Structures are given as C-alpha cells and as structure tokens.
Amino acid sequence: MTTAYDFSATTLAGDEQPLKDYKGKALLIVNVASKCGFTPQYAGLEAMYRKHKDEGLVVLGFPCDQFGHQEPGDADEIRNFCSLNYDVSFPMFAKIDVNGDKAHPLYRWLKSEKAGFLGTEGVKWNFTKFLVDRDGQVVKRYAPTDTPEKIEKDLDDVLG
DSSP, rough: OOOGOOEEEBBTTOOOEEEEGGGTSEEEEEEEESTTTTTHHHHHHHHHHHHHHTTEEEEEEEEOOOSSOOOOOOOOHHHHHHHHHHOSSSOBBBBBBSSSSBBHHHHHHHHHSOOOGGGGOSSSTOOOOEOTTSSSEEEEEEEEEEEEHHHHHHHHHHHH
16 A cells, blocks of 8 residues: 655755655645745744644645646745745655646646546645644545644544
C-alpha cells in the first residue's frame, strides 16, 4: 500500500527530502502561492504548525505557479517572501506542478486518494489542502476557501 511517506520532494534549498523522514507524523500538505487571494492563509498555517508541531503535525508547503501565474518567484524569492511576510518555519519545497502531465508524483497520489468537489480529481486552485494521518493515509481534502482555523477541528482525529 502506498503512503505519503513513500514519496520525496526537493526542498527550497535544493535538497532531496524523503517524506519518510516524517513517518509517524500527521501532515497537512498545501499547494501555496505568494500572489493569491488566499496567500494570507500562510499566517494561519504557520500558527497551526507552531501550535501542534510538538503533538506531531507537520505542514508541508508546495509552491505552485499553475493558477493565474500567482507564484512567479524562484526559490530564493519564495523563501524571502515567506520569511519576511509570514515568518514561515514549516518545511517548504521547490515549486511543482500539481496538475497535468508534469504533476509531482506526490500530488498525483494525493488527488487519486481524495477527490475534490463533485468527485473531481484535479486541484482547482492554490491553497488546496490534504490532511494525512500518522500512517501516511489521506483522511481529508480541503478546498482553498477552507481556512487553517476551520481545519483545526479535524486535527484531534489525526493527532489523538
């Protein structure tokens, strides 16, 4: 059986990061962008990460430029934006595609595990979120409009 821990991704620093390093942790995987109407969710994601990281939650940010060219920056620009504007300390990864032929394998798997609105598989916009339990299984998919504060109520189920 495939789990989220079977994948790896490149960090913003350019290093390959096996997700098995997070084995036993609950993950909130989010495709992010710096110039999106939902970008202020970085603040809520960071607050959630800081509040629950000692309980085993890790937020993983995956910049994506597939929606309205809202993540035009390179790795240094993304890192600086996140640091200066939102003091992001959760792991951030290199820019990826979440849809199409070049979609990152992790996102291909996430989408196949939990369909979106009306059973659609594709990610519709930035800040779509996937909650993964400590066994590496996707338990819930959230729309971009679902704020980190709204997701908080579901954390007991995966952190408990």
